[in-house]
Amino acid sequence: xxxxxxxxxxxxxxxxxxxxxxxxxxxxxxxxxxxxxxxxxxxxxxxxxxxxxxxxxxxxxxxxxxxxxxxxxxxxxxxxxxxxxxxxxxxxxxxxxxxxxxxxxxxxxxxxxxxxxxxxxxxxxxxxxxxxxxxxxxxxxxxxxxxxxxxxxxxxxxxxxxxxxxxxxxxxxxxxxxxxxxxxxxxxxxxxxxxxxxxxxxxxxxxxxxxxxxxxxxxxxxxxxxxxx
Amino acid sequence: xxxxxxxxxxxxxxxxxxxxxxxxxxxxxxxxxxxxxxxxxxxxxxxxxxxxxxxxxxxxxxxxxxxxxxxxxxxxxxxxxxxxxxxxxxxxxxxxxxxxxxxxxxxxxxxxxxxxxxxxxxxxxxxxxxxxxxxxxxxxxxxxxxxxxxxxxxxxxxxxxxxxxxxxxxxxxxxxxxxxxxxxxxxxxxxxxxxxxxxxxxxxxxxxxxxxxxxxxxxxxxxxxxxxxxxxxxxxxxxxxxxxxxxxxxxxxxxxxxxxxxxxxxxxxxxxxxxxxxxxxxxxxxxxxxxxxxxxxxxxxxxxxxxxxxxxxxxxxxxxxxxxxxxxxxxxxxxxxxxxxxxxxxxxxxxxxxxxxxxxxxxxxxxxxxxxxxxxxxxxxxxxxxxxxxxxxxxxxxxxxxxxxxxxxxxxxxxxxxxxxxxxxxxxxxxxxxxxxxxxxxxxxxxxxxxxxxxxxxxxxxxxxxxxxxxxxxxxxxxxxxxxxxxxxxxxxxxxxxxxxxxxxxxxxxxxxxxxxxxxxxxxxxxxxxxxxxxxxxxxxxxxxxxxxxxxxxxxxxxxxxxxxxxxxxxxxxxxxxxxxxxxxxxxxxxxxxxxxxxxxxxxxxxxxxxxxxxxxxxxxxxxxxxxxxxxxxxxxxxxxxxxxxxxxxxxxx
Numbered sequence: 072x073x074x075x076x077x078x079x080x081x082x083x084x085x086x087x088x089x090x091x092x093x094x095x096x097x098x099x100x101x102x103x104x105x106x107x108x109x110x111x112x113x114x115x116x117x118x119x120x121x122x123x124x125x126x127x128x129x130x131x132x133x134x135x136x137x138x139x140x141x142x143x144x145x146x147x148x149x150x151x152x153x154x155x156x157x158x159x160x161x162x163x164x165x166x167x168x169x170x171x172x173x174x175x176x177x178x179x180x181x182x183x184x185x186x187x188x189x190x191x192x193x194x195x196x197x198x199x200x201x202x203x204x205x206x207x208x209x210x211x212x213x214x215x216x217x218x219x220x221x222x223x224x225x226x227x228x229x230x231x232x233x234x235x236x237x238x239x240x241x242x243x244x245x246x247x248x249x250x251x252x253x254x255x256x257x258x259x260x261x262x263x264x265x266x267x268x269x270x271x272x273x274x275x276x277x278x279x280x281x282x283x284x285x286x287x288x289x290x291x292x293x294x295x296x297x298x299x300x
Numbered sequence: 301x302x303x304x305x306x307x308x309x310x311x312x313x314x315x316x317x318x319x320x321x322x323x324x325x326x327x328x329x330x331x332x333x334x335x336x337x338x339x340x341x342x343x344x345x346x347x348x349x350x351x352x353x354x355x356x357x358x359x360x361x362x363x364x365x366x367x368x369x370x371x372x373x374x375x376x377x378x379x380x381x382x383x384x385x386x387x388x389x390x391x392x393x394x395x396x397x398x399x400x401x402x403x404x405x406x407x408x409x410x411x412x413x414x415x416x417x418x419x420x421x422x423x424x425x426x427x428x429x430x431x432x433x434x435x436x437x438x439x440x441x442x443x444x445x446x447x448x449x450x451x452x453x454x455x456x457x458x459x460x461x462x463x464x465x466x467x468x469x470x471x472x473x474x475x476x477x478x479x480x481x482x483x484x485x486x487x488x489x490x491x492x493x494x495x496x497x498x499x500x501x502x503x504x505x506x507x508x509x510x511x512x513x514x515x516x517x518x519x520x521x522x523x524x525x526x527x528x529x530x531x532x533x534x535x536x537x538x539x540x541x542x543x544x545x546x547x548x549x550x551x552x553x554x555x556x557x558x559x560x561x562x563x564x565x566x567x568x569x570x571x572x573x574x575x576x577x578x579x580x581x582x583x584x585x586x587x588x589x590x591x592x593x594x595x596x597x598x599x600x601x602x603x604x605x606x607x608x609x610x611x612x613x614x615x616x617x618x619x620x621x622x623x624x625x626x627x628x629x630x631x632x633x634x635x636x637x638x639x640x641x642x643x644x645x646x647x648x649x650x651x652x653x654x655x656x657x658x659x660x661x662x663x664x665x666x667x668x669x670x671x672x673x674x675x676x677x678x679x680x681x682x683x684x685x686x687x688x689x690x691x692x693x694x695x696x697x698x699x700x701x702x703x704x705x706x707x708x709x710x711x712x713x714x715x716x717x718x719x720x721x722x723x724x725x726x727x728x729x730x731x732x733x734x735x736x737x738x739x740x741x742x743x744x745x746x747x748x749x750x751x752x753x754x755x756x757x758x759x760x761x762x763x764x765x766x767x768x769x770x771x772x773x774x775x776x777x778x779x780x781x782x783x784x785x786x787x788x789x790x791x792x793x794x795x796x797x798x799x800x801x802x803x804x805x806x807x808x809x810x811x812x813x814x815x816x817x818x819x820x821x822x823x824x825x826x827x828x829x830x831x832x833x834x835x836x837x838x839x840x841x842x843x844x845x846x847x848x849x850x851x852x853x854x855x856x857x858x859x860x861x862x863x864x865x866x867x868x869x870x871x872x873x874x875x876x877x878x879x880x881x882x883x884x885x886x887x888x889x890x891x892x893x894x895x896x897x898x899x900x901x902x903x904x905x906x907x908x909x910x911x912x913x914x915x916x917x918x919x920x921x922x923x924x925x926x927x928x929x930x931x932x933x934x935x936x937x938x939x940x941x942x943x944x945x946x947x948x949x950x951x952x953x954x
Contacts, residue, residue: 107702
């Protein structure tokens with residue numbers, strides 16, 4: 072009993088000291104502070120790729136990387152509340168066509184539908200402070216050749232002429248990385264069933280994905296879809 | 301000799317002696333007794349046999365019953381070395397020999413035993429007055445011997461139960477006592493190791509000093525001398541309620557403003573700042589009226605001047621009506637942009653262009669366009685002082701748009717907020733104060749954000765870095781922020797006035813660390829705080845904190861004063877500019893053996909409010925060699941030596 076109490080006190084003290092003396096990393100605050108650096112023209116429409124590029128360019132650990140990537144919506148470019156819960160969904164892997172499951176942090180539920188329908192995932196490898204890591208990222212096709220590039224999106228963020236602007240966004244196999252699929256892995260059958268039967272990723276998305284583009288009012292409306300389709 | 305019964309239970313030191321008077325035998329017994337605990341620890345039992353036909357010998361026999369060493373004399377060290385190298389097999393079930401030995405016969409209590417229940421009860425009763433440790437040892441020994449007795453009887457079972465019960469009872473009692481001790485230790489430790497939470501009732505509520513304190517909608521507060529008698533008043537704005545001037549007299553705060561142009565109940569005043577706009581040595585009062593949330597408003601602002609004991613609104617003079625401010629606004633600050641004592645007024649408007657009023661050719665003009673200040677934003681707070689240059693710079697905290705950091709380039713302003721990383725675009729600015737966060741002799745910026753992260757900006761390498769810790773930056777419904785030394789300990793506190801949420805107080809200790817002071821008095825969890833200001837209104841060397849409340853619910857004013865150590869000392873520095881008016885925007889720096897501590901002479905209007913035009917310093921322990929430097933609004937400096945404390949020192953600009 073005495074030993075247990077001693078351990079309890081030790082743990083309490085360790086945590087307390089961290090709370091007292093260590094400045095806990097506040098990823099959300101850091102993104103807010105640097106927001107005007109990420110979006111100098113203050114237009115963040117569909118600019119998830121800008122967040123991703125800003126984060127991947129930092130000298131950080133893999134944990135930092137995943138935490139930062141929970142705080143913006145890859146579809147809309149909105150910041151997300153730090154306490155938000157992700158949607159479990161899948162997207163098609165570009166190379167194999169295989170369904171890859173994982174968590175997606177979104178600003179609102181229509182974005183989950185849009186990312187499932189209009190993005191594809193690719194496996195990416197990156198060297199962080201704590202070593203090389205593999206992970207899945209959401210990507211969209213190079214939008215720079217589009218004649219109907221959405222005018223509410225800052226084209227300079229994405230494009231250098233008809234090429235992807237590598238200084239502004241992350242280019243992976245001539246696709247634009249728009250965000251991170253958290254805990255990405257090949258889907259099991261029951262996981263696919265779960266996504267398909269879920270009230271958001273199943274029923275709601277079916278409704279949204281069958282709505283004509285001009286009638287889409289929720290989420291980012293048609294801005295992201297026009298960019299990604 | 302049959303030693304089979306000891307196999308796997310103990311090692312044997314078998315001594316064969318021709319007789320028990322043999323000197324070698326006596327010597328062995330003596331040595332064994334002197335090291336008996338060591339031998340027992342290694343399960344070595346001494347067995348002696350006399351055989352007149354044999355010569356003296358010592359045989360060390362292992363657990364397996366086999367001889368390990370034959371010796372002619374006993375050398376404990378050698379025996380222990382041999383034993384300690386021996387392996388311990390799974391078959392070994394050693395007997396605890398200590399249970400059957402009397403290590404200290406002199407202290408032995410006789411008559412104790414375990415043959416039956418009665419003997420056990422007698423044993424416990426006999427030793428009950430001995431020390432607890434002794435009792436535990438005896439009971440444990442008796443219990444062990446009874447349990448392991450080779451010829452255990454049925455009666456011994458009764459004794460075992462008695463001893464077992466006694467030990468269980470003892471353990472329960474001990475656990476309870478240990479728990480209690482541990483809890484006490486936890487409480488003591490918790491109190492000792494909480495370095496960043498100081499639990500004390502910091503403030504004393506002295507609201508009862510305010511005479512006639514009805515519930516009302518109050519907003520901004522300024523501190524100025526409205527009747528030119530050399531004493532400061534708290535000027536409290538009213539939103540559809542009269543503006544007040546609370547003067548201290550004979551232990552009470554009483555409203556002395558009765559003239560309609562000042563009290564002006566019909567207009568809705570929220571922002572207020574005072575400074576000498578007309579260069580007569582006395583401060584005018586700018587009342588910022590807002591009858592709408594944003595955009596165009598109905599009633600303009602007032603600039604109150606006192607002439608022959610009568611208040612007049614300078615904006616009501618015909619020649620000044622050209623540039624009236626008819627945009628909703630929040631805060632107003634006095635800016636001596638040219639450093640010559642000619643104050644202008646920065647009006648932080650909401651949903652319309654910022655205005656900057658100055659008297660030029662005896663006429664009030666809006667100079668915002670020519671000074672690059674006419675930006676449209678959601679203006680909230682504005683402060684002015686030596687932020688970047690030797691002239692009066694401006695920091696404006698805005699809503700729904702970036703903050704402005706306006707660098708004074710020879711009287712014209714350039715917004716450098718982005719470059720200096722204080723633009724904070726997606727947060728909504730509120731309470732703002734200039735504070736020497738690192739006690740390094742320069743003013744940095746504290747900027748609160750409405751339900752956003754509060755900032756403690758410190759200038760490093762031409763950029764402001766936010767060093768606020770997680771307790772300080774925690775989002776809240778922030779209104780006014782005040783940086784001042786309330787308790788005269790030589791360290792500034794930061795008072796955060798929240799609306800419909802408890803207020804907060806932090807002490808800035810060394811290296812920019814913010815230590816939260818848990819408030820009891822002054823917490824106001826149900827208070828609709830709308831503004832606050834400090835002044836030593838009763839001139840006793842301790843600051844009073846006046847909090848105005850209202851907005852969505854009428855509430856009365858509250859007044860607080862820190863509970864100060866009776867031995868504490870203070871120093872108050874009151875700089876006056878060349879016209880004899882308070883040098884708003886000047887910086888006072890206290891130089892001692894312990895710190896270089898700058899304070900601004902508040903130009904207004906962190907959020908709606910403005911503090912007294914005095915730099916108030918509490919004095920630290922063992923602090924000495926006091927000097928004060930005043931940096932005037934033109935960047936020139938005066939250094940004076942302080943020879944005594946507990947005084948207000950007035951320094952006039954030459």
